[in-house]
Amino acid sequence: MITNFKRLLGQSNSCDTCSQHIESGGAELSQQHYLITVAGNPNTGKSTLFNGLTGLKQHVGNWPGKTVMRAEGGFRYGTENYKIVDLPGTYSLLAGSVEEEIARDFILFEDPDAVIVVMDATAVERNLNLTLQILEITDHVVVALNLMDEARRKGITIDHKGLSKELGVPVIPTVARTGEGIGYLMQAVSDLVEGRIQTNPRRIQLDHVLEEMVNELVYEIKKSFPHLKNSRWIALRLLDGDSSIYKAFETGEIEDLFKKVHPYDLKSTAENPA
Numbered sequence: 001m002i003t004n005f006k007r008l009l010g011q012s013n014s015c016d017t018c019s020q021h022i023e024s025g026g027a028e029l030s031q032q033h034y035l036i037t038v039a040g041n042p043n044t045g046k047s048t049l050f051n052g053l054t055g056l057k058q059h060v061g062n063w064p065g066k067t068v069m070r071a072e073g074g075f076r077y078g079t080e081n082y083k084i085v086d087l088p089g090t091y092s093l094l095a096g097s098v099e100e101e102i103a104r105d106f107i108l109f110e111d112p113d114a115v116i117v118v119m120d121a122t123a124v125e126r127n128l129n130l131t132l133q134i135l136e137i138t139d140h141v142v143v144a145l146n147l148m149d150e151a152r153r154k155g156i157t158i159d160h161k162g163l164s165k166e167l168g169v170p171v172i173p174t175v176a177r178t179g180e181g182i183g184y185l186m187q188a189v190s191d192l193v194e195g196r197i198q199t200n201p202r203r204i205q206l207d208h209v210l211e212e213m214v215n216e217l218v219y220e221i222k223k224s225f226p227h228l229k230n231s232r233w234i235a236l237r238l239l240d241g242d243s244s245i246y247k248a249f250e251t252g253e254i255e256d257l258f259k260k261v262h263p264y265d266l267k268s269t270a271e272n273p274a
């Protein structure tokens with residue numbers, strides 16, 4: 001059964017001034033919208049959050065050429081329409097699995113307006129690996145520090161403001177199962193996509209020699225593939241010997257990746273299995 005945040009937050013469709021207003025399914029996918037996504041380790045509550053925001057209005061299909069399910073939906077928050085894509089859960093983005101490749105390609109090539117990174121508040125350290133990797137690719141990030149009820153139950157307290165300062169992006173404590181904190185989460189997403197806040201993501205500091213090598217590579221990448229965004233991240237992956245990125249360059253597929261994430265087979269369904 002899907003938990004609909006609109007109901008949980010006591011919101012009604014007739015309220016059109018309330019800043020906490022989430023209207024599930026309110027945004028038709030063809031309308032002008034912000035593209036956002038939920039990423040994170042498996043079992044952190046991504047689908048619960050996705051379901052709560054979109055309600056029953058979802059489309060599911062497979063990612064192109066993959067047997068991994070893709071779910072997307074629409075909703076309205078405040079005056080903005082959002083299209084949201086539920087990414088498969090991964091521990092890393094270094095493309096060791098199909099799921100990782102899908103999540104990485106989506107964040108890298110679809111360039112979503114915001115990535116909600118859902119972290120498990122009971123296992124922050126483990127979850128930081130993926131979070132830091134995502135911060136290397138994009139600065140459009142808001143962290144949902146989810147499962148806060150579980151953390152409280154286990155006596156874990158987290159300095160979420162301190163974590164936010166360290167990561168350089170908003171960190172909002174949430175309980176996706178009950179809707180707690182989701183209004184604040186969406187307010188942070190809205191502030192980010194509307195340009196009311198700027199993030200300053202924590203990134204790896206390279207030594208002088210490496211930095212020069214990266215800059216050289218970035219220059220070459222931009223020369224050959226001027227449309228490629230995130231060329232710095234791609235340069236880092238090349239230096240790290242990422243075979244999938246290497247191969248994509250050899251075959252010229254790196255440019256096709258832009259198109260690859262788009263055309264998928266969609267069919268409407270009532271519910272997205274979590």
Ligand SMILES: Nc1nc2c(ncn2[C@@H]2O[C@H](COP(=O)(O)OP(=O)(O)O)[C@@H](O)[C@H]2O)c(=O)[nH]1
Pocket residue numbers: 040041042043044045046047048049089146147148149150174175176177178274
């Ligand atoms: N206690 C608690 N359980 C949650 C919360 N969010 C999600 N869950 C549960 O955690 C499990 C995994 O959630 P799911 O959304 O499928 O995680 P996903 O793998 O990241 O998509 C499900 O049983 C959810 O009901 C939360 O904030 N608190």
Ligand SMILES: [Mg+2]
Pocket residue numbers: 046047048089274
């Ligand atoms: Mg899921």
